[in-house]
Amino acid sequence: MAQKPTPLREQTRSVVRSLLARTAIDLFATKGYDNTTLEEVAAAAGISRRTLFNYFGSKEDLxxxxxxxxxxxxxxxxxxxxxxxxxxxxxxxxxxxxxxxxxxxxxxxxxxxxxxxxxxxxxxxxxxxxxxxxxxxxxxxxxxxxxxxxxxxxxxxxxxxxxxxxxxxxxxxxxxxxxxxxxxxxxxxxxxxxx
Amino acid sequence: MAQKPTPLREQTRSVVRSLLARTAIDLFATKGYDNTTLEEVAAAAGISRRTLFNYFGSKEDLxxxxxxxxxxxxxxxxxxxxxxxxxxxxxxxxxxxxxxxxxxxxxxxxxxxxxxxxxxxxxxxxxxxxxxxxxxxxxxxxxxxxxxxxxxxxxxxxxxxxxxxxxxxxxxxxxxxxxxxxxxxxxxxxxxxxx
DNA sequence: CACGCTATTGCACTGAGTGCAACAGACTGC
DNA sequence: GCAGTCTGTTGCACTCAGTGCAATAGCGTG
Structure with a gap:
């Protein structure tokens, strides 16, 4: 476990990331960036707002x-x-x-x-x-x-x-x-x- | 009053603006941008936080x-x-x-x-x-x-x-x-x- | 089955930014 | 001097982004 810090996790993580980004951008494009809360993005992706912040440091990052x-x-x-x-x-x-x-x-x-x-x-x-x-x-x-x-x-x-x-x-x-x-x-x- | 919308006001306003900006930048430079709240900037300038927002739309603007x-x-x-x-x-x-x-x-x-x-x-x-x-x-x-x-x-x-x-x-x-x-x-x- | 690791989540908090309504001061006309 | 208006200031309450912390749920391993 020393050499390989579970690359599988890394992999799924990046997949989830791009999936979340996609969801968010769709919402942003339809509702407008400022009119979309992270609450809504999280809901649309089926996760909690807090977890969203585990994947992206800020709304802009998203x-x-x-x-x-x-x-x-x-x-x-x-x-x-x-x-x-x-x-x-x-x-x-x-x-x-x-x-x-x-x-x-x-x-x-x-x-x-x-x-x-x-x-x-x-x-x-x-x-x-x-x-x-x-x-x-x-x-x-x-x-x-x-x-x-x-x-x-x-x-x-x-x-x-x-x-x-x-x-x-x-x-x-x-x-x-x-x-x-x-x-x-x-x-x-x-x-x-x-x- | 139609032609001249009191250019005096405009003038004082811009003076106050640059004064506020100066105060803020000094604070930012010494304490760090993120560690300085607009509350502190307002206090240092002797005005209320709300009024600060009358002069600048955002912290960044400041x-x-x-x-x-x-x-x-x-x-x-x-x-x-x-x-x-x-x-x-x-x-x-x-x-x-x-x-x-x-x-x-x-x-x-x-x-x-x-x-x-x-x-x-x-x-x-x-x-x-x-x-x-x-x-x-x-x-x-x-x-x-x-x-x-x-x-x-x-x-x-x-x-x-x-x-x-x-x-x-x-x-x-x-x-x-x-x-x-x-x-x-x-x-x-x-x-x-x-x- | 029990243990440990990690991601997820809820909760409470700070700080930026906004809308609103009350208030204070200056200027005007009477 | 007095009433009325106009404008800048302020306080208050609210939304939302972002963070720290602690509890929990899910999952692979012994």
Whole structure:
């Protein structure tokens, strides 16, 4: 029991987590985030309010847990890219993973609309993406030419790429999903590369 | 009374606001954001908790009200720049206004440290800066060459510039204020301009 | 069957945020 | 000086997010 702290528990736990998140997001999307109490979410999931807090630290977590996973996915994909690949090319390839996520366009649109429709969720979203920087920057740094400020440069590139992704996302929502998100991303990146 | 809805009231109100914000930030910085209740802030300012809510919509607002003003300052400065000036040049010039704000380096460092030391404040910070985009992007768009995606491009540039500012800020805190913030900004911008 | 581990749950409490109604002070017209 | 209005302040009661604690229920193991 020392080596294996019961991975089965971990497994069921993460299944329950994503199930709860799904239930919650559905409720949020239909009733509105602010008009939905955790009491209701718990009831809909058939558990107690207190137990909900065993799975998620806050109401925001419940809505945004998916984002943390996305960050991990992107980082993992980025780490797999060839070491000599250009930073922007590698990032672009890593972002491709977002298109492969098991989620219908409708669900994705619903989710992002939810995100942008509430102040504290938008804030949490922005913060979560800011954390992606910490995951991506170390993977970008070795791809840059030697320089005194390489660490800063890596952070800037990671942050800027994520920002472009965010801008593309916003535009994608504005267009009601009637466009390819990564195309929009490419346009955004083009815009900042050269004056 | 129709034309002038007593601008005097507006004036005193904004004075009281900044006074309250100052008091609150001092408390937050010494006791910690989470360990400070609005009850205490109100007491320190000599008003009631309820009245505090007449001036600020939330605890976060109390800590971050300065940021909204900064955004307005930057936008105002940007609007003053010559219309034919390059977007990045104009932005860089507009950001200069941040150095002119009446705030000792110690106070600024204290404030930013406060910002980065708390999850929800970091989130609020990120969100406030995201709102700057909405102010700056329309001022940038006319500076870009005609294109199908000019609006998207303008948003991307505004967002990227703000992101670089944020990265520079983080680095500036990491260096304990021992550097010129705009120099760091320039380095960050350089890094993303060229593939 | 009994034991121990862990997740679940209820309960009570703090603190943010809101709606409402009472109140105090300033300013106006008489 | 006095009555009336307008507005900012305050207290009160309430909802809801989030936390600590202690009791309990469920489950695998001896």
């Amino acid at each position: 809505a945004l847990s998916g984002l943390a996973e996305q960050g991990d996915l992107i980082a993992a994909r980025l780490a797999e890219r060839p070491a000599d690949e250009d930073a922007w090319t590698a990032l672009r390839a890593a972002f491709q993973v977002l298109e492969e996520i098991d989620m219908t366009p409708e669900a994705r649109l619903e989710f992002i609309t939810l995100l942008f429709g509430n102040d504290s969720l938008r804030a949490g979203h922005a913060e979560k993406q800011a954390r992606w920087q910490n995951l991506l920057a170390p993977l970008i740094e070795p791809r840059l030419p030697d320089s005194e400020h390489r660490t800063l440069q890596a952070r800037a590139i990671a942050a800027a790429a994520i920002t472009c992704l965010q801008v593309a996302n916003e535009e994608w929502v504005r267009l009601d999903g009637q466009a390819d998100m990564l195309d929009l991303y490419d346009t955004a990146v083009q815009a900042i590369h050269r004056p | 800590a971050l009200s300065g940021l909204a003003e900064q955004g307005d300052l930057i936008a105002a400065r940007l609007a003053e720049r010559p219309a034919d000036e390059d977007a990045w040049t104009a932005l860089r010039a507009a950001f200069q206004v941040l150095e002119e704000i009446d705030m000792t380096p110690e106070a600024r460092l204290e404030f930013i440290t406060l910002l980065f030391g708390n999850d929800s404040l970091r989130a609020g910070h990120a969100e406030k800066q995201a709102r700057w985009q909405n102010l700056l992007a329309p001022l940038i768009e006319p500076r870009l060459p005609d294109s199908e995606h000019r609006t998207l491009q303008a948003r991307a540039i505004a967002a990227a510039a703000i992101t670089c500012l944020q990265v520079a800020n983080e680095e500036w805190v990491r260096l304990d204020g021992q550097a010129d913030m705009l120099d760091l900004y320039d380095t960050a911008v350089q890094a993303i301009h060229r593939p």
